[in-house]
Amino acid sequence: MQVGERIVARCRELAGITDVEGETTRTFLSPAMRRANDQLAAWATEKSFTTRYDAAGNLHILRNADIVTQKTFLLASHLDTVPNAGAYDGPLGILLGLALLEEAPPLPFHLELIAFSEEEGVRFGFPFIGSKALTGELTEELLTRTDTHGINVREAITAYGLNPGELPEAILHPGHFGYLEFHIEQGPVLEHEDRALGIVTAIIxxxxxxxxxxxxxxxxxxxxxxxxxxxxxxxxxxxxxxxxxxxxxxxxxxxxxxxxxxxxxxxxxxxxxxxxxxxxxxxxxxxxxxxxxxxxxxxxxxxxxxxxxxxxxxxxxPAVPMDTSLTGLLAEAAAPTRPLTLASGAGHDAMVLAPHLPATMLFLRTPGGLSHHPDETVLPSDVQLAFETGLRFLERIANV
Ligand SMILES: [Zn+2]
CATH class of the missing domain: 3.30.70.360 (Alpha-Beta Plaits)
Incomplete structure (x- = not known):
C-alpha cells in the first residue's frame, strides 16, 4: 500500500470514532476525542515516538532529532470535527504529519506533531482552543465560557483528567522554529484549475x-x-x-x-x-x-x-500572511506537482500560530469543493503527492 493510501485508510478509521452513532462528530474533550487520541497514540508508539497531552487536551507526538538540539519543527492540525463531518477536515493534516514522522530520513531537528483538541468552535462557540493554548491566548474570559450544559472550559479540562493550572506549560518554546499545516482546501479552486496541491500565501x-x-x-x-x-x-x-x-x-x-x-x-x-x-x-x-x-x-x-x-x-x-521564506521552501518542494498559489478564504490553526512563529500551509484538492459534510473526500494520489512534498520540504529545511 502506498503511503497516501495508508493515510486515507487511517482517516477513514478515525472517522468511525464518533460521539454520535452513524455520524462523524467529535467535539472538544468528548469521549470520542479520547478514543481518537488513543488510536493516534497507539500508531505513534508502534514507532516508539513519545506522546504526551498538554493541559488543553492537545496530543503531542515527538520524533527526536539525530543530533542533540533544542530545534523543533511543528506539524499540526485538528482532531475535532463539526457535527456530522467528513473524514478529512483536520485529521488528514494529522495523519500526513504522522506519516512524515514515520518515513522522513534522520533530521537535525525534532519533529513534533500536534493533534489540536479544538478548532471548529462547536462545543463552546469559539474556535481554536487547541492552538490558542500554544500561543498563550486562552484568557481567563475564554476559560470561563460555558457549553450548553453550563460546563466551562476550565471544568471540561479538569473533567478530562487534565490540570488547567498547567496551561502555561503548553506555550511554544524558543526551540520551535517553524510550523507546517496540511489541510483540504474546502473549496473548488484547485479542482477547477486541475491541480492537486495549493501553496497558501495568506489567510484572507x-x-x-x-x-x-x-x-x-x-x-x-x-x-x-x-x-x-x-x-x-x-x-x-x-x-x-x-x-x-x-x-x-x-x-x-x-x-x-x-x-x-x-x-x-x-x-x-x-x-x-x-x-x-x-x-x-x-x-x-x-x-x-x-x-x-x-x-x-x-x-x-x-x-x-x-x-x-x-x-x-x-x-x-486583518489578513494573516504565511511566512515568506518557509512558504518559498514549500513551493520549491511542491514544484514537481505544479501547485497553485492561493489565499485561504477560511480560518485555520495556522492563522493563530503565524504571528508567533514562521508558519506555512499546503492545501489538497477537495473533490466537488465539498467539506463539512459526510461525503467530503480526497484523492489518495493527491495525498501521496502532499506526503512526498512534505518529505522534500523537511529535507530543504534541514539544508537551510
Ligand atoms: Zn479544518
Whole structure:
C-alpha cells in the first residue's frame, strides 16, 4: 500500500470514532476525542515516538532529532470535527504529519506533531482552543465560557483528567522554529484549475459593513416612476456594482448576503433597505481600497437616485500572511506537482500560530469543493503527492 493510501485508510478509521452513532462528530474533550487520541497514540508508539497531552487536551507526538538540539519543527492540525463531518477536515493534516514522522530520513531537528483538541468552535462557540493554548491566548474570559450544559472550559479540562493550572506549560518554546499545516482546501479552486496541491500565501482578511438605504415609501399605484425615491432599486444597483468590482479585482470576493426591504409589502414602494456587505482579500490594502470604492459608489447612487445611504463598520479583521521564506521552501518542494498559489478564504490553526512563529500551509484538492459534510473526500494520489512534498520540504529545511 502506498503511503497516501495508508493515510486515507487511517482517516477513514478515525472517522468511525464518533460521539454520535452513524455520524462523524467529535467535539472538544468528548469521549470520542479520547478514543481518537488513543488510536493516534497507539500508531505513534508502534514507532516508539513519545506522546504526551498538554493541559488543553492537545496530543503531542515527538520524533527526536539525530543530533542533540533544542530545534523543533511543528506539524499540526485538528482532531475535532463539526457535527456530522467528513473524514478529512483536520485529521488528514494529522495523519500526513504522522506519516512524515514515520518515513522522513534522520533530521537535525525534532519533529513534533500536534493533534489540536479544538478548532471548529462547536462545543463552546469559539474556535481554536487547541492552538490558542500554544500561543498563550486562552484568557481567563475564554476559560470561563460555558457549553450548553453550563460546563466551562476550565471544568471540561479538569473533567478530562487534565490540570488547567498547567496551561502555561503548553506555550511554544524558543526551540520551535517553524510550523507546517496540511489541510483540504474546502473549496473548488484547485479542482477547477486541475491541480492537486495549493501553496497558501495568506489567510484572507475581511470587512463587514451594514448599509442602510433610506428613500420614501409610497403607494405603488399612484406614484409615477419619476417621482419615486425607491430604496430597493438603489440597493439593487449597489449589489450589482459590488459584484462588478469584485469580478474586476483579482483575489477579491464581495458578498451582499442579506437585504431587507421595509415595509416589505407588494403594493408599497420600499422606503428603506438594510443590507449586509462582506468584503475579503488576502491584501489588506486592496480590501480597504475596495471598501472605499464601494462606499464612493454608494454615494453616487444616493445622488442619482435621491436616497440617503448610511453605513456602519461591523468587522475589520486583518489578513494573516504565511511566512515568506518557509512558504518559498514549500513551493520549491511542491514544484514537481505544479501547485497553485492561493489565499485561504477560511480560518485555520495556522492563522493563530503565524504571528508567533514562521508558519506555512499546503492545501489538497477537495473533490466537488465539498467539506463539512459526510461525503467530503480526497484523492489518495493527491495525498501521496502532499506526503512526498512534505518529505522534500523537511529535507530543504534541514539544508537551510
Ligand atoms: Zn479544518
Amino acid at each position: 482578511g475581511q470587512s463587514r459593513l451594514q448599509l442602510t438605504f433610506t428613500g420614501k415609501a409610497n403607494h405603488a399605484g399612484t406614484t409615477p416612476m419619476h417621482l419615486r425615491h425607491d430604496a430597493l432599486t438603489a440597493a439593487s444597483e449597489f449589489v450589482l456594482a459590488t459584484e462588478t468590482l469584485a469580478r474586476n479585482t483579482p483575489g477579491l470576493v464581495a458578498t451582499v448576503g442579506r437585504l431587507t426591504p421595509y415595509p416589505g409589502a407588494g403594493n408599497v414602494i420600499p422606503g428603506e433597505v438594510a443590507l449586509s456587505l462582506d468584503v475579503r482579500h488576502a491584501d489588506d490594502s486592496v480590501r480597504h481600497a475596495s471598501v472605499e470604492a464601494l462606499l464612493a459608489t454608494a454615494n453616487s447612487i444616493s445622488v442619482t437616485r435621491r436616497v440617503r445611504i448610511t453605513h456602519t463598520f461591523k468587522l475589520d479583521q
